[in-house]
Amino acid sequence: MAEEVKLLKTWSSRFGLRVVWAxxxxxxxxxxxxxxxxxxxxxxxxxxxxxKKIPVLVHNGNPISESLVILEYIDxxxxxxxxxxxxxxxRARERFWAKFSDEKLLPSVWGAFTKEGKDREEAMAATxxxxxxxxxxxxxxxxxxxxxxxxxxxxxxxxxxxISIFEEVSGFxxxxxxxxxxxxxxxxxxxxxxxxxxxxxxxxxxxxxQALYDKYHPAK
Amino acid sequence: MAEEVVLLDFRPxxxxxxxxxxLAEKGIKYEYxxxxxxxxxxxxxxxxxxxKKIPVLIHNGKPxxxxxxxxxxxDEVWHDKAPLLPSDPYQKATARFxxxxxxxxIYDLGSRVWKTKGEEQATAKKEFxxxxxxxxxxxxxxxxxxxxxxxxxxxxxxxxxxxxxxxEKCGNFSIEAECPKLIAWAKRCMQKESVAKSLPDQxxxxxxxxxxxxxxxxx
Numbered sequence: 510m511a512e513e514v515k516l517l518k519t520w521s522s523r524f525g526l527r528v529v530w531a532x533x534x535x536x537x538x539x540x541x542x543x544x545x546x547x548x549x550x551x552x553x554x555x556x557x558x559x560x561k562k563i564p565v566l567v568h569n570g571n572p573i574s575e576s577l578v579i580l581e582y583i584d585x586x587x588x589x590x591x592x593x594x595x596x597x598x599x600r601a602r603e604r605f606w607a608k609f610s611d612e613k614l615l616p617s618v619w620g621a622f623t624k625e626g627k628d629r630e631e632a633m634a635a636t637x638x639x640x641x642x643x644x645x646x647x648x649x650x651x652x653x654x655x656x657x658x659x660x661x662x663x664x665x666x667x668x669x670x671x672i673s674i675f676e677e678v679s680g681f682x683x684x685x686x687x688x689x690x691x692x693x694x695x696x697x698x699x700x701x702x703x704x705x706x707x708x709x710x711x712x713x714x715x716x717x718x719q720a721l722y723d724k725y726h727p728a729k
Numbered sequence: 730m731a732e733e734v735v736l737l738d739f740r741p742x743x744x745x746x747x748x749x750x751x752l753a754e755k756g757i758k759y760e761y762x763x764x765x766x767x768x769x770x771x772x773x774x775x776x777x778x779x780x781k782k783i784p785v786l787i788h789n790g791k792p793x794x795x796x797x798x799x800x801x802x803x804d805e806v807w808h809d810k811a812p813l814l815p816s817d818p819y820q821k822a823t824a825r826f827x828x829x830x831x832x833x834x835i836y837d838l839g840s841r842v843w844k845t846k847g848e849e850q851a852t853a854k855k856e857f858x859x860x861x862x863x864x865x866x867x868x869x870x871x872x873x874x875x876x877x878x879x880x881x882x883x884x885x886x887x888x889x890x891x892x893x894x895x896x897e898k899c900g901n902f903s904i905e906a907e908c909p910k911l912i913a914w915a916k917r918c919m920q921k922e923s924v925a926k927s928l929p930d931q932x933x934x935x936x937x938x939x940x941x942x943x944x945x946x947x948x
């Protein structure tokens with residue numbers, strides 16, 4: 510049976526992008542459908558009635574939601590270029606850092622970008638501490654998953670793009686000289702053939718995040 | 730090599746309960762170590778330096794952190810008995826989705842039910858019941874979320890049943906009245922030794938919550 514793969518995402522979503530990378534890595538052809546989240550399509554509401562969010566992968570009519578669930582599904586369905594290792598302990602470690610990215614690091618970075626005053630200081634402090642753990646995790650490794658990229662690299666991928674955008678818009682330094690391994694990883698990751706030309710247009714991103722920044726930091 | 734399995738845990742924790750159930754389902758002998766969360770052990774801080782939280786599963790000296798990651802690890806290592814995750818990738822993805830839903834919704838909403846009052850509590854109760862009803866819908870006519878036998882979603886969700894009495898007393902409502910099928914499912918799970926032995930008594934959980942409320946000055 511011919512495979513039919515659709516991906517509902519948006520032009521800028523970091524969560525959609527990690528699914529794009531996984532599909533590219535495995536050479537899986539798919540149809541990309543960019544949603545307008547201010548006007549969600551009937552298709553999106555049908556495929557993800559619980560959260561009504563992107564990304565949603567639709568494989569032969571079966572929808573899968575939540576980017577980490579999607580990534581594991583892709584890895585289990587298409588075996589070439591595995592994203593996760595075989596060994597259960599290494600798999601557990603990869604899942605741990607994937608969770609850390611989305612539940613700890615991203616919220617602290619977002620807080621540093623959107624909050625003000627004391628809240629902002631706290632978010633920055635949390636970010637610094639979180640980044641220290643990430644830096645530590647890269648010791649002795651080229652990528653988080655070793656010699657080749659894997660789940661954790663795909664899940665942390667947003668760092669390689671969003672950090673510089675946040676820094677440009679806010680004027681604050683987030684990942685500075687204190688994180689040489691992380692800086693090197695961001696560079697290496699971005700230059701990979703699978704990643705290179707996939708970033709959303711930078712000028713559009715700057716406009717989008719500038720608007721968000723202004724919303725959270727209204728001029729007094 | 731003899732397997733050495735240690736679980737750093739805290740009896741009322743629904744997250745710890747998940748790992749207890751998974752280990753029991755697989756018939757794995759392990760050493761249970763109760764942590765005093767106000768005085769965390771050196772072992773806990775060493776094994777989970779990032780979050781400093783329980784549960785931590787230590788298998789032959791190597792730590793696995795985060796309860797659902799532990800359940801998946803247990804399922805993968807001891808794969809020849811009582812499989813918790815289905816083998817079909819789509820069914821597996823569906824199970825992971827619903828376990829993730831439990832993680833995102835049940836604990837936080839339940840916490841808001843016992844920690845807040847007035848309008849805030851009313852909103853939390855309403856949303857909490859809505860999520861329970863959605864879980865009930867997902868269960869459908871199956872005996873377990875896993876189908877004919879206890880599965881990943883059952884293990885992820887059933888620990889919260891030990892907190893239901895506390896939620897009901899604090900929120901002044903009846904979960905059974907709102908979600909009878911879910912309570913029937915919970916009682917079915919409690920018939921299993923692996924579950925019954927892993928969950929604390931509901932009254933004990935309520936006593937714990939009352940102590941928390943006093944300690945944090947929540948009336």
